[in-house]
Every structure is written in C-alpha cells, then in structure tokens.
Amino acid sequence: MDFFAQFLPSYFENWHLLFAFLAGLIGEGYAALVGSGGVLIQFTLATLGLPLAVLVATDIGGSQGADLGIIAASSRKMLNNKKLLFMLTLPVFIGGVVGTIFLVYIPVLLLKAVLIIGLSLLLMYILIGKKAELQAFENINLSWRRYSLIFVVMFVLGIYGNVSGVGVGTFNRFAYASLLRIGFVESLGITSLIVIPATLFSTIVTGISGLIAWPYFIMIFVGSFIGANFVSRHIRKVPEKYLRTLLLTLVILYLVYLVCSLF
Numbered sequence: 001m002d003f004f005a006q007f008l009p010s011y012f013e014n015w016h017l018l019f020a021f022l023a024g025l026i027g028e029g030y031a032a033l034v035g036s037g038g039v040l041i042q043f044t045l046a047t048l049g050l051p052l053a054v055l056v057a058t059d060i061g062g063s064q065g066a067d068l069g070i071i072a073a074s075s076r077k078m079l080n081n082k083k084l085l086f087m088l089t090l091p092v093f094i095g096g097v098v099g100t101i102f103l104v105y106i107p108v109l110l111l112k113a114v115l116i117i118g119l120s121l122l123l124m125y126i127l128i129g130k131k132a133e134l135q136a137f138e139n140i141n142l143s144w145r146r147y148s149l150i151f152v153v154m155f156v157l158g159i160y161g162n163v164s165g166v167g168v169g170t171f172n173r174f175a176y177a178s179l180l181r182i183g184f185v186e187s188l189g190i191t192s193l194i195v196i197p198a199t200l201f202s203t204i205v206t207g208i209s210g211l212i213a214w215p216y217f218i219m220i221f222v223g224s225f226i227g228a229n230f231v232s233r234h235i236r237k238v239p240e241k242y243l244r245t246l247l248l249t250l251v252i253l254y255l256v257y258l259v260c261s262l263f
Contacts, residue, residue, distance in 0.1 A: 074192075092195055
C-alpha cells in the first residue's frame with residue numbers, strides 16, 4: 001500500500017474515485033446527447049482540488065472512454081469511406097498536437113479569441129448558407145474548396161480540444177453535421193473516431209509531463225464509456241430536428257460563455 005501511495009497526489013482521497021466515476025458517467029452520458037460533458041467533469045475535478053492544467057489533461061484523457069463507448073454503439077458503415085475519415089482526422093490531429101503544446105506551455109486566452117472567431121464564422125455559414133439534404137457519410141466526396149473550409153474549422157477545434165476540451169464535442173458534431181450535411185446521430189460515431197488520435201497524443205504527452213491524475217483518469221474513463229455507450233444506443237429514438245435545434249442552442253450559449261470569459 002505504501003508503494004502505491006507514493007504515486008498518489010497529495011489531494012487524493014478514496015471517496016474522490018466515486019465522484020470521478022459519477023462525473024464521467026453522467027457528464028459523458030449527457031454529452032452523447034448534446035455534448036459538453038467536460039463542463040461537469042472539470043467542475044467536479046476542480047472541487048476535488050485538482051490544479052487547472054491537471055484537471056484539463058485528466059478530463060481530455062479520461063473522456064476517451066466516451067469516444068470508445070460511442071464507437072462501439074455506432075454503425076460500421078462509417079468505416080467504408082476511409083479516405084474521408086483520413087482527410088477529417090488530419091486537421092484534428094495536427095491541431096491536437098498544437099493544442100497539447102499550448103496546454104503544457106501557453107495560456108488559453110488567445111486561443112479562446114480564435115475559437116470565438118471560428119465558431120462565429122461557422123454559425124454565419126450555417127444560418128445564411130444554402131440548406132442541403134442530409135447524406136450518408138459513406139457517399140460523401142469532398143471538393144478541395146469545401147475541404148479547405150472544413151480543414152481550417154477542424155484544425156482550430158483540434159487545438160481547442162487538446163487545450164481545454166470543454167464544449168469541443170458539441171462544436172465538432174455541429175461542424176460535421178452542418179458542413180458535411182450528415183445526421184446528428186451519425187455524426188456521433190464519426191466525431192469520436194476522428195478525435196481518438198489527437199486525444200491519445202495528448203494523453204501520452206501530458207502523462208509524461210506529469211499532468212494526469214491517473215486514479216481519476218481511470219474512473220472517468222470507465223464511467224464515461226458506460227454512460228456514453230448507453231445513451232448512444234437509445235438516442236436514435238429522438239427526432240433529428242430536436243437534436244439539431246438543441247445542439248445549435250448549446251453552441252450559441254457556449255459562444256456567449258467564451259466571450260464573457262475574456263473579460
């Protein structure tokens with residue numbers, strides 16, 4: 001017991017594990033419906049005494065359980081378009097590498113400003129752009145002009161995802177559902193699959209840097225897998241129009257939150 005105790009942070013208490021598990025279970029279960037499970041998880045970890053950089057890194061790493069839970073509940077048809085999966089994974093991974101460096105070395109104030117600009121442009125594109133019919137992911141063929149817009153948006157979100165993580169699931173799903181014109185439910189599995197390389201990179205680097213609280217990481221990982229997997233299997237019963245309206249509302253609220261957090 002003394003051997004393992006030397007690897008535990010000074011603020012650790014056994015009862016913390018239950019709260020970390022419940023935060024992952026409830027937060028990422030809710031996140032599978034509308035996103036932003038990181039709000040609850042990071043708030044919980046903050047109240048348990050984890051430093052800011054540690055709680056962010058632990059949340060980003062532990063929430064990979066939710067991504068795996070969603071992928072396990074998703075259709076395998078999304079794997080048929082491997083070229084598009086690679087094209088979408090690339091900007092998120094590159095942005096994730098930059099975001100991880102920011103998390104370790106750089107304050108997030110400037111990044112918030114960049115994210116506000118990017119999301120505002122995305123909202124304008126959605127609200128005034130020509131509406132198109134939803135299409136199956138495996139049938140999408142992107143033009144280079146259209147891909148350039150998606151690349152920039154997802155690169156910025158890749159950065160933000162690995163430097164904060166709060167709301168990034170919401171933003172990713174909103175971007176894919178809007179720019180690719182795929183259904184909300186289908187966007188769940190695609191988003192989770194695409195972000196795995198970036199979040200795995202973050203976990204490795206921040207783990208080596210000593211920014212991950214591993215007991216909390218494990219409990220969040222397990223809780224988020226169970227919560228996200230359960231909700232993903234039942235979310236198909238909710239009409240698409242209600243999910244998209246709820247998602248749009250949440251994005252607007254997060255933009256307001258980000259603007260207010262700058263002051």
